[in-house]
Amino acid sequence: xxxxxxxxxGCGTVGTGVVRVLSENAEDIRARLGVQVEIARIxxxxxxxPRDKVIDPALLTTNxxxxxxxxxIAIVVELIGGVEPARTLIGEAIARGKHVVTANKALLxxxxxxxxxxxxxxxxxxxxxxxxxxGIPIIRTLREGLASDRIEEIAAIINGTSNFILTDMDxxxxxxxxxxxxxxEAGYAEADPTLDVGGSDAAQKxxxxxxxxxxxxxxxxxxxxxxxxxxTATDLVYAREFGLKCKxxxxxxxxxxxxxxxxxxxxxxxxxxxxxxxxxxxxxIFLRSRGLGxxxxxxxxxxxxxxxxxxxxxxxxxGRNLLRGTSGRIPHFAFHDDLLxxxxxxxxxxxxxxxxLRFQVADQPGVLGSIASVLGARGIxxxxxxxxxxxxxTDGAPVxxxxxxxxxxxxxxxxALKTIDSSVVTRAPTRLLRIEEGFGA
Amino acid sequence: xxxxxxxxxGCGTVGTGVVRVLSENAEDIRARLGVQVEIARIxxxxxxxPRDKVIDPALLTTNxxxxxxxxxIAIVVELIGGVEPARTLIGEAIARGKHVVTANKALLxxxxxxxxxxxxxxxxxxxxxxxxxxGIPIIRTLREGLASDRIEEIAAIINGTSNFILTDMDxxxxxxxxxxxxxxEAGYAEADPTLDVGGSDAAQKxxxxxxxxxxxxxxxxxxxxxxxxxxTATDLVYAREFGLKCKxxxxxxxxxxxxxxxxxxxxxxxxxxxxxxxxxxxxxIFLRSRGLGxxxxxxxxxxxxxxxxxxxxxxxxxGRNLLRGTSGRIPHFAFHDDLLxxxxxxxxxxxxxxxxLRFQVADQPGVLGSIASVLGARGIxxxxxxxxxxxxxTDGAPVxxxxxxxxxxxxxxxxALKTIDSSVVTRAPTRLLRIEEGFGA
Numbered sequence: 001x002x003x004x005x006x007x008x009x010g011c012g013t014v015g016t017g018v019v020r021v022l023s024e025n026a027e028d029i030r031a032r033l034g035v036q037v038e039i040a041r042i043x044x045x046x047x048x049x050p051r052d053k054v055i056d057p058a059l060l061t062t063n064x065x066x067x068x069x070x071x072x073i074a075i076v077v078e079l080i081g082g083v084e085p086a087r088t089l090i091g092e093a094i095a096r097g098k099h100v101v102t103a104n105k106a107l108l109x110x111x112x113x114x115x116x117x118x119x120x121x122x123x124x125x126x127x128x129x130x131x132x133x134x135g136i137p138i139i140r141t142l143r144e145g146l147a148s149d150r151i152e153e154i155a156a157i158i159n160g161t162s163n164f165i166l167t168d169m170d171x172x173x174x175x176x177x178x179x180x181x182x183x184x185e186a187g188y189a190e191a192d193p194t195l196d197v198g199g200s201d202a203a204q205k206x207x208x209x210x211x212x213x214x215x216x217x218x219x220x221x222x223x224x225x226x227x228x229x230x231x232t233a234t235d236l237v238y239a240r241e242f243g244l245k246c247k248x249x250x251x252x253x254x255x256x257x258x259x260x261x262x263x264x265x266x267x268x269x270x271x272x273x274x275x276x277x278x279x280x281x282x283x284x285i286f287l288r289s290r291g292l293g294x295x296x297x298x299x300x301x302x303x304x305x306x307x308x309x310x311x312x313x314x315x316x317x318x319g320r321n322l323l324r325g326t327s328g329r330i331p332h333f334a335f336h337d338d339l340l341x342x343x344x345x346x347x348x349x350x351x352x353x354x355x356x357l358r359f360q361v362a363d364q365p366g367v368l369g370s371i372a373s374v375l376g377a378r379g380i381x382x383x384x385x386x387x388x389x390x391x392x393x394t395d396g397a398p399v400x401x402x403x404x405x406x407x408x409x410x411x412x413x414x415x416a417l418k419t420i421d422s423s424v425v426t427r428a429p430t431r432l433l434r435i436e437e438g439f440g441a
Numbered sequence: 442x443x444x445x446x447x448x449x450x451g452c453g454t455v456g457t458g459v460v461r462v463l464s465e466n467a468e469d470i471r472a473r474l475g476v477q478v479e480i481a482r483i484x485x486x487x488x489x490x491p492r493d494k495v496i497d498p499a500l501l502t503t504n505x506x507x508x509x510x511x512x513x514i515a516i517v518v519e520l521i522g523g524v525e526p527a528r529t530l531i532g533e534a535i536a537r538g539k540h541v542v543t544a545n546k547a548l549l550x551x552x553x554x555x556x557x558x559x560x561x562x563x564x565x566x567x568x569x570x571x572x573x574x575x576g577i578p579i580i581r582t583l584r585e586g587l588a589s590d591r592i593e594e595i596a597a598i599i600n601g602t603s604n605f606i607l608t609d610m611d612x613x614x615x616x617x618x619x620x621x622x623x624x625x626e627a628g629y630a631e632a633d634p635t636l637d638v639g640g641s642d643a644a645q646k647x648x649x650x651x652x653x654x655x656x657x658x659x660x661x662x663x664x665x666x667x668x669x670x671x672x673t674a675t676d677l678v679y680a681r682e683f684g685l686k687c688k689x690x691x692x693x694x695x696x697x698x699x700x701x702x703x704x705x706x707x708x709x710x711x712x713x714x715x716x717x718x719x720x721x722x723x724x725x726i727f728l729r730s731r732g733l734g735x736x737x738x739x740x741x742x743x744x745x746x747x748x749x750x751x752x753x754x755x756x757x758x759x760g761r762n763l764l765r766g767t768s769g770r771i772p773h774f775a776f777h778d779d780l781l782x783x784x785x786x787x788x789x790x791x792x793x794x795x796x797x798l799r800f801q802v803a804d805q806p807g808v809l810g811s812i813a814s815v816l817g818a819r820g821i822x823x824x825x826x827x828x829x830x831x832x833x834x835t836d837g838a839p840v841x842x843x844x845x846x847x848x849x850x851x852x853x854x855x856x857a858l859k860t861i862d863s864s865v866v867t868r869a870p871t872r873l874l875r876i877e878e879g880f881g882a
Contacts, residue, residue: 021589021590021732022589025589025590025591028589028591029589032772135732135733135734135736136736137582137585140581140582140585141578141581141582144578144581144585144754144758148462148463148466148469148470148750148753148754148757149462149466149750150466150469271713272712272713272718273718274715274718274719274739276718277713277714277715277717277718277881278715282735284737289750290746291462291576291746291747291749291750292576292740292741292746292747292750293576293740293741293744293746293747294723294739294740294741295576295577295738295739295740295741296725296737296738296739296740297736297737297738297739298715298735298736298737298738298739299733299734299735299736299737300733300734300735300736303734305731305732305733305734306732306733306734308732309589309590309730309732309733312589313585313589316589317585324765324766324767325765326765326767331473440718
């Protein structure tokens with residue numbers, strides 16, 4: 001074998017990047033692998049669409065079978081995205097004994113276990129470095145570098161669009177809707193940004209990290225998710241007064257034998273802490289493991305070249321295994337998976353953290369005392385409190401009372417807020433943001 | 442083969458950690474590798490020294506040949522440190538066809554090329570994840586994850602002792618000598634901390650990173666090094682007023698065809714930037730590469746368990762290659778090494794960056810103007826300037842004039858300072874710190 005032939009399914013932004021990386025680094029890759037990597041065929045939906053000149057039009061086909069059925073193609077790179085037809089095509093590629101590289105988080109989070117099972121049965125590999133954190137080699141790090149360690153906690157900024165929006169809301173004091181428009185104009189947010197800002201994208205990626213770190217098979221749809229719509233410019237200003245900065249956090253931790261806590265929501269972090277310094281579209285994954293202690297991996301979470309570099313790294317790894325005759329052995333879940341208990345999720349009521357609470361109440365004597373009493377009765381202790389001047393100045397305008405609590409049980413906080421929000425002095429539902437610390441030294 | 446037998450040379454802190462990691466994760470590692478890993482023999486200098494109970498006394502020997510000559514031992518783990526006798530023992534292990542894991546930065550930085558050459562000739566591997574950044578999988582990341590990319594810049598905090606001292610000087614406003622004593626009491630600094638705070642340790646690690654990233658064979662002793670003694674508590678206070686924080690930085694970048702800039706010194710970074718948030722004994726390595734753009738890897742740079750986990754990861758990688766019959770192929774330099782030109786270092790005179798300058802001058806009219814004239818004549822432009830009140834209050838006490846320049850050429854700055862420092866109005870040598878930006882988004 002003097003040429004490793006691969007086929008592409010899909011040739012959008014990332015696909016074009018893959019062609020470019022393979023072409024620009026052809027000599028390096030040949031030196032590394034001992035053989036050259038050749039793109040034999042590229043299946044696209046629209047054969048007439050204008051494409052970057054790096055794409056050889058002779059390679060294009062609108063029939064995916066031209067890739068999947070070609071016996072000369074050893075590795076199929078799936079860059080279509082979404083569940084179908086990607087799932088069916090990958091299934092067919094596996095059935096024909098081809099190895100698969102994919103960046104498709106939605107597919108892996110939704111149908112990963114069955115695809116991995118099919119791959120195991122057929123003795124082929126599926127690898128997916130680019131599915132989480134674009135250019136950050138987090139999957140390989142979890143799989144290889146931490147092979148003799150146990151992950152205990154993950155806290156990640158893995159949706160670049162959400163981070164871009166929150167970074168700008170924090171810098172400019174602008175409101176959420178304006179920043180979504182800005183992100184769309186900058187090309188960072190989709191026309192329909194729901195998956196990003198709603199938290200689903202991060203939950204899918206978190207479930208992939210959980211599968212490798214904890215052997216978890218918990219569906220991403222079971223993960224507690226809150227979107228950016230829970231954050232207002234006002235809360236960011238108040239949070240700053242407490243030395244806190246808002247970040248879109250996806251986190252999971254081992255909290256007991258076979259028991260995980262997992263959640264995706266905006267969270268307030270201490271300013272000056274490491275994750276709080278991750279701004280703009282950048283991603284970062286913080287890990288805490290038994291042996292290594294805390295570690296963090298930072299980089300671009302998306303974009304043509306970072307994602308393409310990750311995809312090509314996967315191609316090189318599969319290629320090297322093929323040449324050495326050691327294919328079909330890349331672990332898909334935590335490698336000690338069969339030694340671990342089946343993982344289940346802890347109820348959100350049992351979460352314990354510190355809370356930022358903004359009460360919007362009537363500006364009258366005794367209100368503060370009654371709020372404190374309700375919290376106290378649930379065992380929730382107040383660490384700091386600020387009562388704001390009424391903004392309107394008009395009689396009867398509501399006033400903001402902002403509190404930061406000590407650690408409390410979320411179930412208790414929810415029950416207390418239910419009581420407070422149903423009170424006649426409360427003018428609007430209480431704003432709640434979780435404060436997360438300890439993602440660092 | 443149902444057992445992978447390894448031998449240890451040295452059994453201090455890290456060695457004890459390796460025994461512990463192998464013992465605590467025995468089942469995981471067996472599941473991962475398919476065979477168990479057994480420590481067959483441990484060579485130590487002092488056989489009578491009391492040791493952790495995890496160490497089986499029956500395995501100890503004071504004769505390193507018991508490890509090196511044992512045909513059952515496939516992998517030798519060298520944890521002695523220092524150049525000799527480590528170099529001789531590793532050379533003998535290689536000659537007997539054994540693979541080598543080492544954490545020995547001093548040895549690699551000093552004699553790496555010849556050891557790698559011997560290993561290549563004998564068809565064995567030397568791997569060294571723990572030699573840089575203890576628990577941070579940076580060597581593997583450079584070698585594997587960035588296989589299809591080109592590194593353009595490295596900026597790292599890779600000496601934990603120096604970072605601990607600067608972090609505390611910044612937090613407490615204490616002076617350098619007091620913080621060195623504190624670091625020694627905390628067990629982070631050696632009795633003779635010269636290697637750490639003088640910058641040699643960081644230069645050795647940087648030269649290892651440069652060899653993998655750029656294929657550089659530049660001796661670590663050629664790298665420009667400045668120690669922490671160039672930093673005073675006063676400068677940290679002034680730097681804070683400019684929004685800057687001091688960190689011990691080791692950096693290298695490709696600045697032309699075959700031309701590298703490399704230096705190790707305390708540098709001022711913008712507060713709120715990512716590397717500035719790396720505090721205490723923690724390490725971080727920032728990379729900029731052609732495809733991935735900026736990335737950063739953070740974690741513990743030393744300590745028993747982090748370092749031991751990295752060593753065991755190396756053992757697992759070598760073990761897997763042995764079992765697959767694919768040993769002897771781990772690249773020691775940048776994999777595209779033979780495609781790259783031989784690297785040479787740029788003169789420090791050619792470095793261009795922004796500078797923090799503190800002039801200690803007579804408190805008299807015209808001094809500021811004459812400083813500005815000397816700088817201006819060399820094309821050095823002042824971005825910000827603060828003139829401090831004389832601290833003593835006594836007539837003739839010197840006054841601090843603090844400036845931050847725009848980008849300037851270091852050779853020009855040095856020439857200007859030579860003129861200024863020889864002036865009759867200058868009371869003490871001018872303090873210079875480089876301001877480094879752009880290690881982040």
